[in-house]
Amino acid sequence: MAVRFAIIGPPYSGKTTVLSAISGIAVEELPEVQPGSGSHLATVRYLQDQRLQALHGMYNSKKTTPVSFELMDFAGFDLSTASGREQMRRQVADVRQCDLLIIVLRAFKDETTPMYRDRIDPQGDLDELTEEFVFADMEQVTRRIEKLEASIKKPLATREQDKKELDLLKRCLAALEQGKPLDQVPINAEEMKMLKGFTLLTQHPLLVIVNVGEDQVGEVFDLKLGPMIKGSMVVAGKFEQELWQLSEEDRGTFMSEAGVKEMSQDRLIQMGLKGMGYILFYTSGEDDARAWLLEEGAKAVVAAGKIHSDIARGFIRAETMSFEDLMSCGSEKEAKAQGKRRLEGKDYIVKDGDVIEFRFNV
Ligand SMILES: Nc1nc2c(ncn2[C@@H]2O[C@H](COP(=O)(O)OP(=O)(O)OP(=O)(O)O)[C@@H](O)[C@H]2O)c(=O)[nH]1
Ligand SMILES: [Mg+2]
Numbered sequence: 402m403a404v405r406f407a408i409i410g411p412p413y414s415g416k417t418t419v420l421s422a423i424s425g426i427a428v429e430e431l432p433e434v435q436p437g438s439g440s441h442l443a444t445v446r447y448l449q450d451q452r453l454q455a456l457h458g459m460y461n462s463k464k465t466t467p468v469s470f471e472l473m474d475f476a477g478f479d480l481s482t483a484s485g486r487e488q489m490r491r492q493v494a495d496v497r498q499c500d501l502l503i504i505v506l507r508a509f510k511d512e513t514t515p516m517y518r519d520r521i522d523p524q525g526d527l528d529e530l531t532e533e534f535v536f537a538d539m540e541q542v543t544r545r546i547e548k549l550e551a552s553i554k555k556p557l558a559t560r561e562q563d564k565k566e567l568d569l570l571k572r573c574l575a576a577l578e579q580g581k582p583l584d585q586v587p588i589n590a591e592e593m594k595m596l597k598g599f600t601l602l603t604q605h606p607l608l609v610i611v612n613v614g615e616d617q618v619g620e621v622f623d624l625k626l627g628p629m630i631k632g633s634m635v636v637a638g639k640f641e642q643e644l645w646q647l648s649e650e651d652r653g654t655f656m657s658e659a660g661v662k663e664m665s666q667d668r669l670i671q672m673g674l675k676g677m678g679y680i681l682f683y684t685s686g687e688d689d690a691r692a693w694l695l696e697e698g699a700k701a702v703v704a705a706g707k708i709h710s711d712i713a714r715g716f717i718r719a720e721t722m723s724f725e726d727l728m729s730c731g732s733e734k735e736a737k738a739q740g741k742r743r744l745e746g747k748d749y750i751v752k753d754g755d756v757i758e759f760r761f762n763v
Contacts, residue, residue, distance in 0.1 A: 634669065
């Protein structure tokens with residue numbers, strides 16, 4: 402399944418606008434998940450990948466294939482009413498299935514857009530939401546603890562395993578009660594597997610986007626993010642959404658006038674990859690310059706398998722250059738001449754930005 406980002410936050414914070422600003426897809430064209438639900442699922446192609454663009458330029462490839470991600474935009478979480486909380490509960494099951502959660506907070510001022518809780522308060526909105534996540538996880542963990550406590554009293558075959566799980570969950574609950582994210586709880590590999598099935602919200606990497614108006618670009622938002630949040634960025638959602646409709650040249654003019662240095666797609670994806678523990682490697686040639694997504698720490702043979710299972714099966718070697726070496730040499734030929742192209746085996750740990758040609762035999 403594709404890697405999926407959830408876009409969540411209070412009502413009217415500009416989640417759908419930000420989705421459009423990140424993906425370049427106009428709001429009217431966003432596909433709805435369930436008609437009338439107000440949630441959308443869009444595919445964002447990482448077109449602003451600068452390394453990929455540079456490879457395309459160097460190899461003069463006929464095409465480029467960026468990595469893509471799914472962005473799932475949810476209806477606003479209204480924690481101020483019972484029905485809103487109920488609606489949030491229903492949506493949380495889908496949020497849990499996402500790989501990365503992006504919280505969009507409103508900082509823009511606009512009289513025509515209703516204000517959640519009659520205020521514009523990004524810090525307050527963030528604290529409310531993260532607290533709610535901790536509660537939701539505590540509830541889930543507590544339910545399971547109760548079940549396990551009952552079951553270990555019985556002479557079941559699963560008793561030893563249940564005891565281990567109970568011990569783990571009690572430690573997790575204690576951390577949650579102190580508002581600590583679970584990545585601060587010492588958890589071994591076996592326990593990690595047990596915990597995975599719960600898809601707890603606070604175990605997801607969380608990022609924050611502060612959605613500002615054009616007039617607020619450059620303003621500093623000194624948010625207290627807390628230990629749960631992996632990173633934050635300011636995005637002028639509505640402004641950037643409109644930029645996609647312009648020619649490249651006009652876009653540049655508008656951006657410098659507003660003081661917007663870069664489009665947000667690149668920064669968000671970089672931050673997201675880091676938060677999730679993914680890297681990118683590349684394959685490049687006359688036909689196609691292509692980016693591939695890989696788990697950090699994965700071996701060359703695993704990278705080969707991302708392209709095709711045959712390449713992994715018949716793996717001989719991975720001819721590897723770092724992106725920086727390749728660029729500083731100016732061409733693949735020169736990189737080879739300078740000994741910058743390494744012959745790596747199956748167990749080589751692929752690095753972010755490696756440009757690889759796999760040799761295989763099937
Ligand atoms: N002025 C201004 N308006 C914005 C900005 N971002 C969003 N809006 C407006 O705010 C309104 C709500 O934006 P949406 O993107 O639909 O907000 P949302 O968070 O998806 O809303 P729900 O899904 O209903 O919770 C729209 O009319 C947007 O045009 C902004 O940066 N500046
Ligand atoms: Mg929306």
